[in-house]
Amino acid sequence: RKEVEQDPGPFNVPEGATVAFNCTYSNSASQSFFWYRQDCRKEPKLLMSVYSSGNEDGRFTAQLNRASQYISLLIRDSKLSDSATYLCVVNLAVLTGGGNKLTFGTGTQLKVEL
Amino acid sequence: GAVVSQHPSRVICKSGTSVKIECRSLDFQATTMFWYRQFPKQSLMLMATSNEGSKATYEQGVEKDKFLINHASLTLSTLTVTSAHPEDSSFYICSASPIQGGGYTFGSGTRLTVV
DSSP states (O other): OOSEEEOOOOEEEETTOOEEEEEEESOTTOOEEEEEEEOTTSOEEEEEEEOTTOEEETTEEEEEETTTTEEEEEEOSOOGGGOEEEEEEEEEEOSSSSOEEEEEOOOEEEEEEO | OOOEEEEOSEEEEOTTOOEEEEEEESSSOOSEEEEEEEOTTSOOEEEEEEETTSOOEEOTTOOTTTEEEEEEETTEEEEEEOSOOGGGOEEEEEEEOOTTOOOOEEOOOEEEEEO
């Protein structure tokens, strides 16, 4: 089983639509969670952190369910500029040697169309 | 915000040669930097964790003698791909997080093509 699993998509949606991405992680000791956005042939950029209480940033809402080891991202009123790959990222504190380890999902591709 | 500069952005080299990639934190200090590799249509895979003043920690399956990492200061880590082969062609990305905490910032990546 992959440590972080995502549906690769692509999700093709019309402009203005609401779209939701899901992600599951296998390690229950994971401590923090993020959604990153990666444009084609570019580096990932942090979209938002994900908190247990759920958090919202404009059109983006992230949810975390620790019991189910499940993370979601909701995008409302999709824009053409939202077209990208969305990466679910999990941070696991490494007890041996200290530090942290980010584990990336393969990403979900979103295409917003006119 | 935190900025990480990575150079070069693109490099083409001959098989058997070595390539050095630099990762600099421009406005913060980082005791730890991370090196990732991403093949087409795949996720970022952590290669190694670079620790300032000590040896890097490599992930399973990553050859430490082939991917040399040096983290000589709190703002610079380098990755050298030695004796590069075509299968080493990939997108290499570094990331860092400020000592005082905060999110991880990625460099712009280096696209390596070995011919």
